[in-house]
Amino acid sequence: MLFTQLEFLFFFAAVLLVTWSVRSKEKRHLVLLFASYYFYAYWDIRFCSLLLFSTVSDFVIGRRMARVRQQRTKRWLLVGSLAVNLGLLGFFKYCNFFIDSAAPLLQALGLSSSSLAIILPVGISFYTFQTLSYSIDIYRGVIKPIDRWVDFALYVSFFPQLVAGPIVRASEFLPQLQRLPGWSSRRFYAGVQQMLRGAIKKVILADRLGELVDVVFAGPDLYSGLTLWVASLAYAGQIYYDFSGYSDLAIGAAKMLGYRFPVNFKHPYLATSLSEFWKRWHITLSRWLRDYLYISLGGNRFGTLRTCRNLFLTMLIGGLWHGAAWTFVLWGGLHGLGLCVERWLQSRLAVLSKVGASDTPFAKRRALPRLGVIINAIWMGFVVLVGWVLFRSETLADAIHFLRRMLCFESGIEWFPPLVIAAMACLLLEHLAWKTRLRLAMRLPYNAWYSPVATAIMIWVLVLYAPTGFRPFVYFQF
Amino acid sequence: MKCNEGESELSPTHHVTAAPLSRLLFRWCCGLSFGTLLIAGSSPWFVRSYSPLVVDPIRRTWVLPSGNHYRWRSEGYATTHVGPLGMPGRVRELGVVAGKIGDGESINGNHTTGLNADTLHWAPPDTVPPNAAPLRVALWGDSQVEGVCLADEQKLFAIAERLSAGAVEVFPLARSGQDAADWLTQLPMVEDHLSIDLHLFLVADLEDLLAANRAPLPPPSPQDVSAGNAAIAARYPAFVIQAARNLLTVHNGATRRTLRFRPGPIPVTAVDPHSPVKRQGEWVSIQSTLSGEEEGKALPEGSSIDNDLISLWNEALSVIRRTTSKPVWVLDAPVTPEIVGGDVRLKTFADNHYVALQRVAPKHRIEVISVRKLFNDAAAQGRWPHGFQNGQIGVGHLNQNGNQLLAETLLREINVRKILAQGKTSEAHFHNDSDGSELAGFNDPQANHSTVGITSPVDQSFLAGD
Numbered sequence: 001m002l003f004t005q006l007e008f009l010f011f012f013a014a015v016l017l018v019t020w021s022v023r024s025k026e027k028r029h030l031v032l033l034f035a036s037y038y039f040y041a042y043w044d045i046r047f048c049s050l051l052l053f054s055t056v057s058d059f060v061i062g063r064r065m066a067r068v069r070q071q072r073t074k075r076w077l078l079v080g081s082l083a084v085n086l087g088l089l090g091f092f093k094y095c096n097f098f099i100d101s102a103a104p105l106l107q108a109l110g111l112s113s114s115s116l117a118i119i120l121p122v123g124i125s126f127y128t129f130q131t132l133s134y135s136i137d138i139y140r141g142v143i144k145p146i147d148r149w150v151d152f153a154l155y156v157s158f159f160p161q162l163v164a165g166p167i168v169r170a171s172e173f174l175p176q177l178q179r180l181p182g183w184s185s186r187r188f189y190a191g192v193q194q195m196l197r198g199a200i201k202k203v204i205l206a207d208r209l210g211e212l213v214d215v216v217f218a219g220p221d222l223y224s225g226l227t228l229w230v231a232s233l234a235y236a237g238q239i240y241y242d243f244s245g246y247s248d249l250a251i252g253a254a255k256m257l258g259y260r261f262p263v264n265f266k267h268p269y270l271a272t273s274l275s276e277f278w279k280r281w282h283i284t285l286s287r288w289l290r291d292y293l294y295i296s297l298g299g300n301r302f303g304t305l306r307t308c309r310n311l312f313l314t315m316l317i318g319g320l321w322h323g324a325a326w327t328f329v330l331w332g333g334l335h336g337l338g339l340c341v342e343r344w345l346q347s348r349l350a351v352l353s354k355v356g357a358s359d360t361p362f363a364k365r366r367a368l369p370r371l372g373v374i375i376n377a378i379w380m381g382f383v384v385l386v387g388w389v390l391f392r393s394e395t396l397a398d399a400i401h402f403l404r405r406m407l408c409f410e411s412g413i414e415w416f417p418p419l420v421i422a423a424m425a426c427l428l429l430e431h432l433a434w435k436t437r438l439r440l441a442m443r444l445p446y447n448a449w450y451s452p453v454a455t456a457i458m459i460w461v462l463v464l465y466a467p468t469g470f471r472p473f474v475y476f477q478f
Numbered sequence: 479m480k481c482n483e484g485e486s487e488l489s490p491t492h493h494v495t496a497a498p499l500s501r502l503l504f505r506w507c508c509g510l511s512f513g514t515l516l517i518a519g520s521s522p523w524f525v526r527s528y529s530p531l532v533v534d535p536i537r538r539t540w541v542l543p544s545g546n547h548y549r550w551r552s553e554g555y556a557t558t559h560v561g562p563l564g565m566p567g568r569v570r571e572l573g574v575v576a577g578k579i580g581d582g583e584s585i586n587g588n589h590t591t592g593l594n595a596d597t598l599h600w601a602p603p604d605t606v607p608p609n610a611a612p613l614r615v616a617l618w619g620d621s622q623v624e625g626v627c628l629a630d631e632q633k634l635f636a637i638a639e640r641l642s643a644g645a646v647e648v649f650p651l652a653r654s655g656q657d658a659a660d661w662l663t664q665l666p667m668v669e670d671h672l673s674i675d676l677h678l679f680l681v682a683d684l685e686d687l688l689a690a691n692r693a694p695l696p697p698p699s700p701q702d703v704s705a706g707n708a709a710i711a712a713r714y715p716a717f718v719i720q721a722a723r724n725l726l727t728v729h730n731g732a733t734r735r736t737l738r739f740r741p742g743p744i745p746v747t748a749v750d751p752h753s754p755v756k757r758q759g760e761w762v763s764i765q766s767t768l769s770g771e772e773e774g775k776a777l778p779e780g781s782s783i784d785n786d787l788i789s790l791w792n793e794a795l796s797v798i799r800r801t802t803s804k805p806v807w808v809l810d811a812p813v814t815p816e817i818v819g820g821d822v823r824l825k826t827f828a829d830n831h832y833v834a835l836q837r838v839a840p841k842h843r844i845e846v847i848s849v850r851k852l853f854n855d856a857a858a859q860g861r862w863p864h865g866f867q868n869g870q871i872g873v874g875h876l877n878q879n880g881n882q883l884l885a886e887t888l889l890r891e892i893n894v895r896k897i898l899a900q901g902k903t904s905e906a907h908f909h910n911d912s913d914g915s916e917l918a919g920f921n922d923p924q925a926n927h928s929t930v931g932i933t934s935p936v937d938q939s940f941l942a943g944d
Contacts, residue, residue: 042739215817219820449509460514
């Protein structure tokens, strides 16, 4: 079920009604658990068993891990949890990728290979990372295992974040289940507003941008280089609005139910460096990768070269997490490489700054740090934009072809739909407005005169101007 | 822990003083109403019209009310002014019948249309200046020809009239969703009323012509869907209708929305391989390129066409011929080339329906003209005949390029057949002059150019108006 489907409105209204009418914490959790499994079953009831299996195994392993004292046994239990979670993820998400990638080698050896008919369970990448964080945190002693199975099952399957995040950690959500959230009209109102904003982002802006993106990426040969530039910029907008719209909807829905989710986006295109971009984009994923992968690999503790290796590997795996295709791996690799280059640039500029500390006019004007910011920003723009072309293309060859036509400004159909340009202008204005005092107004405080006017306009715009046709969220495929 | 972006530092009521509940409710009611008013006020810029249709007493069909205007706000973005007989864009008075041409009869003198101004809300026509004898063409078709996505001066009839500098008068009688059954039902009344010399059936989908077998249709009745829609359109503002339509229907109003609450998976319906949507041999798909090679290929000589198809076409064309004795031209203008999933699909002549129509048409003294190749060539030169910047290039309705090509083709064919030079239409001459092939125009090297060949004084006048 999509948050933007009409069915969801009815479902969510019913869940809200029942949830807030139940006074007992345990019963409320049961209601939410049932609702969450129904939400998942709406897509495919068969895969509820997978969700259940993942939940049960981590619940059991977590409890066992807390009981044993020997570090070695704990480690084996953690390995067991990793094997179950990554095994499921590997089979359902990457099996065909590995078979297809190994096909040329197998053929060279005279062996035949054929892809398996595997359906990718929706949200598997997200809930696997959540259950993994639970096991790892117990292993590390950050949290204690939860006693009630229902609470743990609710943490894994809570419907607002089940299929596309944000990736909520056990340490963030489980403590919230210890108490019964009280009714707060302000929080409820804030949730409604956030859901409305999310719906506008997804339905009006992302889907509108997608109309150009889908067509141009399907046949880049037909379109001019300038149109390809516009399409790649439009995709940057589409994926941001699509995913941050989903996050807003998820966070808003959770808020209306009395729970809080972590922030997932902070206007990423305001970043002036690639590392800052990753502090603003899909924050819950980059945080997860940092804490459970990058730091586990050694982080930045063993010199520049090891740091770069760790950065590169983390981003490469992050890319693979997004999808089972070489384009995603390369996208991650590009960002990893980008972060390494940025680090190197920063270190060079730091050296230059020290050299220029003598009274040269250049250093006096503090031109070097500014130059550094500009270089970093340009580098970030380049990596992000090229990365999005890789991310959106079906195959590596398609991506290279697209980039070649784009950079060579080849001739073709010049197509610049006005509404797409308007949506791109929205992206720019929204980012700029966020840096000003307008950010206060954009949150529509409940007792500001303009809030009801803006709310009415948002509702009407959603009903009147949504593009027709079914467009699932981009991140559902991950 | 933080909530979503920006909400970490600021509370929802930051810098705003608390207000009593009743005042807050009042403020919200006023604000929501004001917001709705803003949407209502700005909706004409973004929401299409829902005009209540009326039954035209002459055409005896549902048409847009004369004197009104009709907004189209998706691809194309245009406002159409509706003229007499519900003709989109042709708002000039029907100062008709300066010299009635056809059936060997010639009329001199001044005539009026005899339209009922009260019914049509239209000014009574002026008298017609003497000695003017334009060829009067009735243009029939569906939404492609109706052209509400284009401004009035960019509509097919307007371009043709402008190019002909008054030598041809075109009456746009096309209506969205209509087919040959509708056209033939209206045809006798319109023919008499407007003294039509030539009927031009402009079809994007040839199967629309096969509907001739259903003609004549029963007269409009209050039970028609159009009657119900007209009542709704008269009662509610367009933005409310649009909102209701978006909520209650899917596929742009075509299907009533149904909600599913049953758990998945949803069984996937298999596509019927014999579905008329994709007919064998009809399309050539060329991966992301526009080549002029494939689209010119016709079915091989002597290739077998289903006899049932031939008899179907025979029947349809005989109905057309029985309905009118005036010349009938079929202008075959499919959506070609079309961009589908990154591929350019060219409609070829190797289309069973097209071939069957070709074989049958001469027997019924019906001319078939195709612009398939012309459209494909134009697109190869960057002049795509279909689609708009605010829709998708290469998909959808005819744009100004497409209409320009069609108008030029129409005038060229009129010139080739020397209808204007003769001063009247003789069907015998008409068919002797033509080789009976829809490719006549394309075999002529001049005809492949997008402009009309200048071979006579009449031709000069065609271009003078451009």
